Amino acid sequence: MSLFDALQPATQDPILLSFQDFMADPRAEKTNLGVGMYYDAQGRIPVMRAVAAAEEQVMQRQAPWGYLMSEGLPGLRAGAESLLFGDALAGSLRGRVATLQTLGGTGAIRLGAEVINRLQPGAVVAMSRPTWLNHPSTFQAAGLQVAEYPYYDRATGEVEWAAMREAVAAMPAGTVVLLHACCHNPTGADLSPGQWAELADLLAERRLVPFLDLAYGGFGDGLEADTAPVRLLAAKGLPLFVATSFSKSFALYGERVGALSVVAESAEQATMLTETMKSITRNIYSTPPTHGALLVATVLGDPVLRADWRAELESMRLRIVGTRQALLDRVGRNSGHDFGFLTRQKGLFSYSGLSVAQMQRMKAEAAVHAVEDGRICMAAVNESNIDRVAAALRAVTQEG
Ligand SMILES: Cc1ncc(COP(=O)(O)O)c(C=O)c1O
CATH class of the missing domain: 3.90.1150.10 (Aspartate Aminotransferase, domain 1)
Structure with missing residues (x-):
């Protein structure tokens, strides 16, 4: 044997x-x-031009390649938060966001799923029909249960909003609702700003937990519009998970750069969330890789490179x-x-x-x-x- x-x-x-x-x-x-x-x-x-310029800076930095902290590179985490939340970080969200550098968007989704499973083992995650092929298996791999809500009408090629709204309104409190922030994969059909606003009210009313997958920021209606659902939902005061991928928007696919941001109800919760996320990644890959994160952090931290990007x-x-x-x-x-x-x-x-x-x-x-x-x-x-x-x-x- x-x-x-x-x-x-x-x-x-x-x-x-x-x-x-x-x-x-x-x-x-x-x-x-x-x-x-x-x-x-x-x-x-x-x-990308800004990435190439950042690479030059990184090559000249003459610093040793020690381990990053388990949270990841501070500049990458701050850069991700500034892209997602903008000015609200200095105001209403102060201290309530916990962000960890992850291995791409996939790593962020899996980490978010693991956090949820620690807090509510076997919780249900509802996802659009259809969705990205890896969504159900990634959440299931963390121990969560997968459900579906209607999303795309093949006959019209549009979002079946009335059916989706009805399904969301019937979800039990605490259900995690996975949403594509923009550029829905595979359909390319997105909610309108009005539908997002209605959905945000519904999620708050039903005490549901939104989980935004942001893998294509900038490719839909532009960066500002594509990240708007993040700010809309964060302003509702709900627990919110955002899995950001930098693979497409920085053309850094193989570098595996991403971030998981979780909006908590208090600064104390955010600190505990960071510790929880670190304790999960410590037993998987310990600490995240440096190079791609340095490129993204350099671009996002430099106003000229950021504008060019x-x-x-x-x-x-x-x-x-x-x-x-x-x-x-x-x-x-x-x-x-x-x-x-x-x-x-x-x-x-x-x-x-x-x-x-x-x-x-x-x-x-x-x-x-x-x-x-x-x-x-x-x-x-x-x-x-x-x-x-x-x-x-x-x-x-x-x-x-
Ligand atoms: C909807 C969606 N989410 C997440 C990802 C993950 O991206 P990454 O390559 O950064 O893991 C992808 C990649 O194709 C995707 O299409």
Whole structure:
């Protein structure tokens, strides 16, 4: 008997499977729309100007690479809080926010889930239908139970707000409600500011616990608007969890930079939350990594670099907005499918509404790869592949 006799094949992530498929495709014209990264007009992952400048500073710093404290780099934590909460930190939120540096947004979500499970073992987390594939498994891995609320109407391509509101209004007090702060993954359909305001009232009234996943800040309606739900919910005085990822907004995917911020009801609670979070991470990876955090902290802590980073992030957002329009112009009119969603949806993804069979045809006939649920990465569309992508979309929808 060996320990390894019990090994079973693990379930494969469909996004990684799609990537493997793409890599194995021998066709030269192949295009990968299955990814979750921002690519520039030339199809490259950018090195942002401010990040490159920060890297120069970091390389010249001539300091030893000791351990960070378990909370993470102070500049990263302060930078994350300033982005999320702005001026309120000096006023109404003073001392009530506990922020820990995490391993990307995924690390922040998992840490938040672990904190909740310590405080309320087996608590229920309600998430949108559909949601990012890793959401249910990450919360379950921490011991929480997963429930769903209606979110996206496939027929209209819009948020089914009335059904969502009704479901939230029926949730028992204490239910954790996972919300995508902006650029909903995979649908690209976001709540309007009016719907957010109504939702905030409902969450407060029902004493629910909002958990915001902020993975695409800056890619939706701009950084200010994309982070507005954080400030709206923080102002309600509810316990609030915010998982911030810097992977996309700083193009620092492999550096694993993120932060978990928890808004408590008092400064004493915030201190205890920080200690709780530290005690959890100590037994997983002990202390977080330095390099990526130094880059983000350097950019956010320097007014000139910060302004340049924001300007470049905005230009990345606008490139996707332009690509959405350009693709709609190419496929829109004479197809059997309504492609109006392309310009209504926000962020990196569009949920095309295409069937599994149509997605498979795009791959087989045109070498256009994407996730079979119909999610396509708009940020991977560029001048050299847009005509091919448009032709593939038209071909599979005209006859289908
Ligand atoms: C909705 C959502 N949340 C969180 C993350 C996690 O990001 P990170 O790569 O920083 O772990 C992603 C990444 O794709 C995401 O799409």
